[in-house]
Amino acid sequence: MGCVPSRDEASHEVRPDHGAPPDGSSDDGKDRPRMNRADTTHYTRVHEAAMAEIFRSGNGVVGLRNLGNTCFMNACLQSLCHAVGLADYFLGYEWHAEINASNPIGFGGELAKAFGELMEAMWSQSARTSIVPVEFKAAMSRCAPMFAGHEQHDAHELLTFLLDALHEDLNRCESKPYVEAVECDGTDQDECAAEAWAGYLKRDRSIIVDLFQGQLRSSVGCARCGHKCVKFDPFQYLSVPVVKSGVDIEQCIEDFSAEERLDGDNAWSCAACRQRVRASKRLELWKLPPLLVIHLKRFDFDTRGRAAKVETYVDFPLVDLDLSAYCQSPQRDIPLYDCFAVINHHGHAGGGHYTAFARNRVDNAWYHYNDANVTRVQDIDEVKTSDAYVLLYSRVVFDQTSSSGRSFSRLRPQRSQSGDSPGIIVRRQSISLPHLWPHFRGEPDRDHANISLKSLVNNKETTINKPKKRKVKTYRSLSNGKLRYDRTPSTEKKKKKMKKRAL
Numbered sequence: 437m438g439c440v441p442s443r444d445e446a447s448h449e450v451r452p453d454h455g456a457p458p459d460g461s462s463d464d465g466k467d468r469p470r471m472n473r474a475d476t477t478h479y480t481r482v483h484e485a486a487m488a489e490i491f492r493s494g495n496g497v498v499g500l501r502n503l504g505n506t507c508f509m510n511a512c513l514q515s516l517c518h519a520v521g522l523a524d525y526f527l528g529y530e531w532h533a534e535i536n537a538s539n540p541i542g543f544g545g546e547l548a549k550a551f552g553e554l555m556e557a558m559w560s561q562s563a564r565t566s567i568v569p570v571e572f573k574a575a576m577s578r579c580a581p582m583f584a585g586h587e588q589h590d591a592h593e594l595l596t597f598l599l600d601a602l603h604e605d606l607n608r609c610e611s612k613p614y615v616e617a618v619e620c621d622g623t624d625q626d627e628c629a630a631e632a633w634a635g636y637l638k639r640d641r642s643i644i645v646d647l648f649q650g651q652l653r654s655s656v657g658c659a660r661c662g663h664k665c666v667k668f669d670p671f672q673y674l675s676v677p678v679v680k681s682g683v684d685i686e687q688c689i690e691d692f693s694a695e696e697r698l699d700g701d702n703a704w705s706c707a708a709c710r711q712r713v714r715a716s717k718r719l720e721l722w723k724l725p726p727l728l729v730i731h732l733k734r735f736d737f738d739t740r741g742r743a744a745k746v747e748t749y750v751d752f753p754l755v756d757l758d759l760s761a762y763c764q765s766p767q768r769d770i771p772l773y774d775c776f777a778v779i780n781h782h783g784h785a786g787g788g789h790y791t792a793f794a795r796n797r798v799d800n801a802w803y804h805y806n807d808a809n810v811t812r813v814q815d816i817d818e819v820k821t822s823d824a825y826v827l828l829y830s831r832v833v834f835d836q837t838s839s840s841g842r843s844f845s846r847l848r849p850q851r852s853q854s855g856d857s858p859g860i861i862v863r864r865q866s867i868s869l870p871h872l873w874p875h876f877r878g879e880p881d882r883d884h885a886n887i888s889l890k891s892l893v894n895n896k897e898t899t900i901n902k903p904k905k906r907k908v909k910t911y912r913s914l915s916n917g918k919l920r921y922d923r924t925p926s927t928e929k930k931k932k933k934m935k936k937r938a939l
């Protein structure tokens with residue numbers, strides 16, 4: 437979106453109560469000793485002692501100077517700076533070792549390095565009021581020329597680009613092998629979803645996958661023959677419609693999953709009918725990630741590409757957003773989320789200004805980040821406004837050691853008296869360790885790689901090593917003297933078999 441700079445953007449005053457004036461340096465923290473990786477194969481783990489060390493030098497409450505219409509960038513960076521798990525990875529983990537410099541669709545690690553250095557700077561300054569993120573802006577402009585210059589852009593677009601770029605720069609997959617698409621007719625969905633995830637992990641594994649990516653179920657049904665095609669796709673954020681006034685986030689998520697009619701130009705090619713047919717399509721939540729990004733579709737574009745803004749107030753809970761009712765598969769843990777950041781868009785489409793609210797993990801207070809200007813939020817209800825544009829939630833982590841299973845902890849560093857608490861643990865997604873996937877519903881402390889997909893979803897242990905390859909079935913039949921291959925749904929086939937038996 438092309439934007440007009442907001443009037444007071446260039447003149448944000450530095451608040452004196454945050455300490456010394458900024459000097460533009462963002463090199464602080466470079467000499468900080470790096471912490472050892474605790475368990476590099478299973479989890480990305482940062483020890484509490486290491487985080488406590490970081491919190492001694494900085495508390496994360498730091499402004500970012502506007503470099504000429506860069507409020508969209510600053511609002512995104514503030515949100516990610518306060519994403520527990522992501523910040524920990526860049527602060528305490530040897531992320532340099534994971535840079536994939538040879539990934540042709542990455543940026544040679546340049547963006548990850550610039551982001552990592554900025555995160556370190558943001559968490560090591562308490563005496564300064566703000567940072568000038570000039571190096572990050574330069575790196576971003578080199579990697580994505582569309583964000584160069586001084587035009588304002590859509591903050592959600594940048595957030596998406598940034599997460600994609602970090603993912604590719606830190607992708608643990610050396611190569612991207614061809615992976616056959618997995619689909620099913622609606623039966624054995626758990627297995628099909630797990631296989632689709634395994635296929636995805638052959639090409640894409642990174643901290644971004646571990647933290648931000650879940651799985652959606654996409655199902656299309658033929659209105660003519662009833663044939664169903666179900667697929668499971670990874671997602672990194674939910675773009676939810678804002679269609680009614682007086683709406684809440686649960687309603688927006690429900691609308692996201694509303695049935696869509698495919699007809700006319702959008703008609704669906706039914707594999708069973710072998711022709712284009714009327715069909716219904718639905719997109720639903722299947723597996724939810726530790727960090728959930730929800731984008732409110734506030735900008736409507738007309739046929740000429742002109743944007744209009746939906747100004748509707750959307751209510752959203754700051755704690756305990758329960759998505760159980762909207763998730764179509766049983767989850768490992770209850771999908772309960774707390775909000776940790778909100779990106780706001782103020783003003784109208786084609787202009788305006790971005791700011792962010794973020795909850796601080798050290799003092800648990802909310803702060804408003806308006807470029808270099810940072811203010812503590814006095815009343816948390818101030819966080820919920822009709823300017824809310826992107827909501828960032830972190831999943832509540834349940835205490836797996838509790839026998840009752842009822843106790844849980846929030847995704848933030850846990851203070852323990854012994855000083856030996858494990859801190860933040862992020863399950864590293866890998867093909868050989870399916871018990872760390874979101875699909876697994878059994879005991880978390882087992883360490884068996886030899887779990888088949890079937891037992892994985894059924895919560896039974898077996899010694900089968902390799903998941904069976906699943907292909908779209910083809911049926912051979914003789915029709916008018918010609919040999920014909922058909923993708924008849926297996927349920928139809930089963931029905932026919934049953935009929936035969938009955939005869």
Ligand SMILES: [Zn+2]
Nearest residue numbers: 658661706709
């Ligand atoms: Zn059909």
